[in-house]
Amino acid sequence: MKKTTLDLTQGNIWKKMLQFALPLLGTSFIQQLYNTVDLLFVGNMLGKEDQAAVGASSLLTTCVVGFFTGLSVGCGVMTAQARGAGDKAKLDRIIHTAMGVSLLGGALLSVLGVSLAQQVLVWMNVPEEIMLSAANYARIYLASMIPLCIFNIYAGVMRALGDSESPMRMQLYGGITNVAMDYILIRLMPDGINGVALATLFSQSVAALLALRYMCRGTEWGKLELRKTRLEGQIVGEIAKLGVPAGLQNLVITLSNVFVQSAVNQLGVDAIAGYATYFKVELLNYMPIVALGSAMMTFSGQCYGAKNTRRISEGVRVCIILGVAYVGTMSALLYFFGQYVLMLFNRDPGVIESGMRVIRVTMPFYRLYVFIQVFAEAVRGKGKTLQPMIIILMTICVFRTICLALFTRNGVTIEHVAATYPAAWAAAALCLLFYWLKERKTLQPDEIAPEK
Numbered sequence: 001m002k003k004t005t006l007d008l009t010q011g012n013i014w015k016k017m018l019q020f021a022l023p024l025l026g027t028s029f030i031q032q033l034y035n036t037v038d039l040l041f042v043g044n045m046l047g048k049e050d051q052a053a054v055g056a057s058s059l060l061t062t063c064v065v066g067f068f069t070g071l072s073v074g075c076g077v078m079t080a081q082a083r084g085a086g087d088k089a090k091l092d093r094i095i096h097t098a099m100g101v102s103l104l105g106g107a108l109l110s111v112l113g114v115s116l117a118q119q120v121l122v123w124m125n126v127p128e129e130i131m132l133s134a135a136n137y138a139r140i141y142l143a144s145m146i147p148l149c150i151f152n153i154y155a156g157v158m159r160a161l162g163d164s165e166s167p168m169r170m171q172l173y174g175g176i177t178n179v180a181m182d183y184i185l186i187r188l189m190p191d192g193i194n195g196v197a198l199a200t201l202f203s204q205s206v207a208a209l210l211a212l213r214y215m216c217r218g219t220e221w222g223k224l225e226l227r228k229t230r231l232e233g234q235i236v237g238e239i240a241k242l243g244v245p246a247g248l249q250n251l252v253i254t255l256s257n258v259f260v261q262s263a264v265n266q267l268g269v270d271a272i273a274g275y276a277t278y279f280k281v282e283l284l285n286y287m288p289i290v291a292l293g294s295a296m297m298t299f300s301g302q303c304y305g306a307k308n309t310r311r312i313s314e315g316v317r318v319c320i321i322l323g324v325a326y327v328g329t330m331s332a333l334l335y336f337f338g339q340y341v342l343m344l345f346n347r348d349p350g351v352i353e354s355g356m357r358v359i360r361v362t363m364p365f366y367r368l369y370v371f372i373q374v375f376a377e378a379v380r381g382k383g384k385t386l387q388p389m390i391i392i393l394m395t396i397c398v399f400r401t402i403c404l405a406l407f408t409r410n411g412v413t414i415e416h417v418a419a420t421y422p423a424a425w426a427a428a429a430l431c432l433l434f435y436w437l438k439e440r441k442t443l444q445p446d447e448i449a450p451e452k
Contacts, residue, residue, distance in 0.1 A: 005162030005219060008299045009084055009306040013318050017295055021322075023164040025291035027155070029283070030171035040345055041182045042196055050193045052272040053133035058279075060120050061141045062257075064113045065148060066250030068105055072153040073297070074243025075101070077383060078235075079160035080298050083221060084305025091222045093235050095157060095215065099224065100231040101239060102153050106146030113142030123258070125265045127272075133193050140197035147201075147208035154211040154224075160298050161221050166214055174207035245389035246380065256397040259404055263417050267354075271414055274354025277345045281338060281355065285330050285366050292319045293373035300381020309382075313440055316378050323370035331363040338363075358418045365422035368429045375432040379439055391431045400424035 008016050042050045075098050082090045118135040126134050151174075155167035181202045185195025215224035264275045299315045334341065342355040376388040403423045407416040 005083075005221065006164070007162060008302045009308045009311065013311070013314050017299065017315065017318050017322070020159075020162070020164050020298065021291050021295035023168040024159065024294050025288050026168040027164070027171050028287040028291050028294075030168065030175045041186055042193060050130075050133055052127075052269050052276065053130040053193060054137055054196070054276065057117075057121060057126075057134040057138040057141075058276065060113070060117060060138050063251060063254035064109050064142055064145065066254050067247045068109055068145070068149050069152055070245075070247030070250040071101075071105065071239070071243040072149075072156045073246040073380060073385065074239040074241065075153055076156035076160040076297065077242045077301050077380060077385070078238055079157050080301025080381065081305035081383065083161050084302035084308075088222060091161075093232055094239075095222055095224050096228045096230055097232045097235040097239070098153050098157060099150075099226070099229040101236065102149040103146065103229070104231065106149035109149070110143055110145040113145065114139045117142065120258075125262045127265065127269070130269075137193050137197045140194060141200055144201035144204045147205040150208040151204065151211045154215050158211075158214065159294065160301060161219060162298070162302070163219070164295075167211070170207050170210040170214070173210060174203040177206045178203035242380075242383060242385050245385040249389040249392050252393055252397050256401055259401055260417055260420065263404060263408060263412050264414070266412055267414060270348070270350035271354045273346060273348070273351045274342075275358060275414070277342055277351060278355040278358040280345060281334065281341045281359070282362075284334065284341070285327050285363075286369070288326055288330075289323055289369050289373050292323050292370070293377040295319065296374050297377035297381040300378045301383075302381075304382045309442075312378055312381070316374055316436070319374045320370060323374065324367050327367045327370055331366045334359055335363045354414055357414050361415055361418035362421050365425060368422065368425035371429040372425065372432055375429075375436040378436065382439070384439070387435060388432065391435060392428055395428035395431060396424045399427050 006016065006020055008020065042054050075094060078094055079091065082094065117138040118131070121131060121134050121138065151170070155170070158164070158167050178199050181199035182196055185199050187195075189195035189198075212224070212226075216226065217223065261275075264271055296315060296319050300312045303309060303311045303315070338359045339352055339356055342352045346352070372392070376392065379385075379388050400420045400423065403420040404417065407419055
């Protein structure tokens with residue numbers, strides 16, 4: 001059955017943006033549910049030491065996953081622009097090269113991740129008492145890179161074509177598998193934390209198989225034929241040109257988080273578990289922002305391909321209004337009532353106190369992240385991925401690391417560590433604002449296609 005995709009180059013922007021972004025939000029929440037459910041089961045069934053092990057290894061797994069997720073941005077931008085231009089021949093080349101990139105990239109990431117897992121955790125100052133559990137969890141999790149890469153790259157293709165609902169349904173089935181396998185494997189395996197990691201591998205495989213089934217059945221814009229899988233040099237080069245900057249951005253940001261995590265690791269198991277739990281609660285803000293950013297990138301790419309570029313500026317305005325309204329409300333709720341959400345993950349008073357101390361520092365400033373995401377993705381959709389990468393790396397990575405050194409020079413507290421985030425957000429938002437204002441001048445009225 002052919003799938004109908006959404007044309008973002010015409011029609012009411014508010015309606016189209018919400019129609020496209022809401023399934024993205026659902027997809028993001030479900031995908032993050034994998035690790036969140038892991039933490040829920042570990043915290044409630046195994047204990048805070050194993051919960052700290054999952055939290056300590058999550059930066060490593062995020063680092064590896066983040067690089068390929070960023071690389072898939074290149075495929076998404078190319079797909080959106082080709083869809084906007086109506087170029088079905090190029091779409092066919094992209095779809096089949098994407099499979100080769102997924103297989104090769106996933107295999108390389110698995111080998112590197114599994115081989116280097118324990119050494120990276122040593123560099124991160126993970127406490128000795130949780131080192132073995134953290135390393136085992138990371139190795140098994142990173143073994144699932146091929147299915148994870150296949151799903152992410154083809155979910156990006158689906159969204160770029162204008163279908164954001166199908167990836168959400170696929171992730172829902174994967175999420176249900178994850179919950180069931182978590183419960184079963186924790187009880188069956190002698191080392192429950194290994195069962196949690198295996199559950200993630202199973203669930204990612206389910207999502208990947210569903211994505212392949214969708215692409216092989218095809219849409220009105222093309223279909224995947226596995227026998228035609230290839231690594232076409234020109235397409236790989238374009239994907240790399242657009243995606244490597246985003247992948248490096250994700251990689252370096254996560255590596256810079258190693259410095260932050262290393263500082264937290266000096267504060268003991270309660271602080272490690274509390275910080276890990278905070279990042280699960282933070283998803284209530286972060287994932288809607290990411291969904292809006294992903295919608296903005298597809299919107300920008302399709303409009304740019306269709307030469308309806310002035311519409312991009314209006315899309316930016318709509319995304320910022322939606323994002324600031326949501327994040328302002330959610331941040332206030334978490335600031336005053338966040339302890340009740342933290343208790344879902346762990347009822348240990350020390351863990352809850354640590355999580356709330358981070359919330360009180362970061363939530364008043366979280367709206368800044370809306371501007372970072374929307375401005376950066378609007379520019380990426382036009383095919384400019386290097387410039388936002390440089391801005392974000394210099395602020396979120398370099399500037400934040402400098403802030404960490406300054407804020408903790410007289411001693412480390414969890415508030416000092418947490419304060420580095422809003423400081424870096426403010427710097428990134430300001431720089432990206434100036435860059436977006438410069439880019440907006442290039443959206444010439446004579447490029448606008450007539451509304452249908």
